[in-house]
Amino acid sequence: MRYSKIFIPTLRENPAEAEAISHKLLIRAGYVRQLAAGLYIYLPLGLRVIEKINTVLKEEMNAIGAQEMSMPLLHPAEIWQQTGRWSEIGDEMFRLKDRGERDMCLAMTHEEIITWLAAHEIRSYRDLPQVWYQIQTKLRDEARPKSGILRTREFIMKDSYSFDRDEAGLERNYKLHSDAYHRIFSRCGIRFYRVESDPGMMGGATAHEFMAPSPAGEDKIAICAGCGYQANLELALSRPPYAEDRSWQKEEVSTPGKRTIKEVTSFMKTAPEYFIKSVLVIADKTPVLALIRGDQELHEHKLTRLIGAFRPASKDEVKNILGVEAGFIGPMGHDIKLIADSCLKEGTYITGANKPGYHIKGIRSGEDFKPEWADIHIARAEDRCVTCGESLKIESAIEIGNIFKLGTKYSSALDAVYLDEDGSSKPIIMGSYGIGPARIMASAVEQGSDKNGIVWPESITPFDIEVLPLNMKSTEAVELAENLHLELPKLGYEVLLDDRNERAGVKLKDADLIGIPWQVVIGDRTLKEKNLEIKNRRTGETKKISINTAAQAIDETIRSSRK
């Protein structure tokens, strides 16, 4: 491909609105343009990257026996009403009416549609298992699109769905997908973790996410180097470091007007980890007192999973329910549900005395109060792994893929059943598995760029080699470049020939910016000695190569770098 024949509108300056590295570089290097919030045009280079990624996806999905198909983007409301998600999902779903005033929606995902298909077409256990997938657009009216192509309102997803007779079959397909995902992300040159995640609204029991560490990521994950425990912070367990024991006598302390942990700790000159914070919440009209160590933060999602949706109690409710005003409440002597964070099992603590203006020292769980135990704090980097005790690492990460064991949530709702060997009708057991190609693309840029521009992994680069004749007036340079443009594709390379009549500096800067992994530089300097240069974009290493056997030598250089 000639540079003069492919539209690559590079920019000298970073776009003003971009913050994330991938956002800046993909716009600046001419890969994408923004149409509106969360809506992006993929320019020729950008599309080539996406198609490279999709090729990897298809190869690996086909390799585990998944079958590609394609489903509509416009869905009748009916099917979504049957699973209940028409009403469960709020503004995030684009809704519209057709000319007959029928409710329709745009595809935010395809569980409903694929299950509809299974319900209509699968009859017998002999039809199972099936794994179906597509690479198809999803539309979600995101509350806040952000970071360029990382969170958009319209995006492509590879989504696959497994259908099995039993749990063992689901387990098999789940594992097959997990392994395929490892191969996909490795092949795409991404650094990633596979973490435990919250199945959330998808329903089902088990879920994992594939996470590419990057400061631009919206998620936080906890990683244990000791035992390999890896989990999304939305559910990550941890053991906060335990401060040395203190054998206080039980003693009331006057703390007039000191209500918050901050006020009391500075008043009593005692660190916050020696305190118990009591947080009264109202769940479904029932009050629950959540207990957290003073230096920890309540993890609202974790608590929600235990007691359902809740809201903080008002000051009046605290007074009415506990008989003490906020700021001086403690867990002792109340007749309501207590949930305490596991790290409070050991040790003695200071907490509110249930008496205005007083706190109390020497409170011990099990003796002074008897709660239900659960991990309800937010894991932090200084915490320890609950399994092996090693310290945890907390990283920001981009969610590039996820796998869910759905079970029968959708098959039951849509009556997707099969007849088993014994003649009984059973719901099909399902799994659902997603990958966002644009997020792979953005992650590759986030993880692989330098100050000069993008550095593509060889597997997803829009071109393998960029040939740069620096002086277009030199017939020798141009002829050599043209020849390589002809010969290198015969060796299996996709070549971009910068045939523009630009100065050397412009060509070299643009080459670094767009990030093709190998640059073949043909300039008068080396041409005098019958050489050209090959440069590795990532390492910056250059090597002189004789022009006589250039194509073969380039091939050898690239091959040997892969070993």
Next chain:
RNA sequence: CGGGGCGUAGCGCAGUUUGGUAGCGCGCACGGUUCGGGACCGUGAGGUCGGAGGUUCAAAUCCUCUCGCCCCGACCA
């Protein structure tokens, strides 16, 4: 949805406080000189200052409303 910021030429920005001829750099077009890391000189094209309404002799600038984009948070199959 809550909080904050920003909309002036294709891109990046100044001008708004204190109302009075709409500017700079890059890019673009033409001519010339240059030619291995975003060249230089000259000439030129290009803007209803996001939109609507208002105040005023006069509005990019002041007031009201509105639309859009970005960031933080909430939310996020």
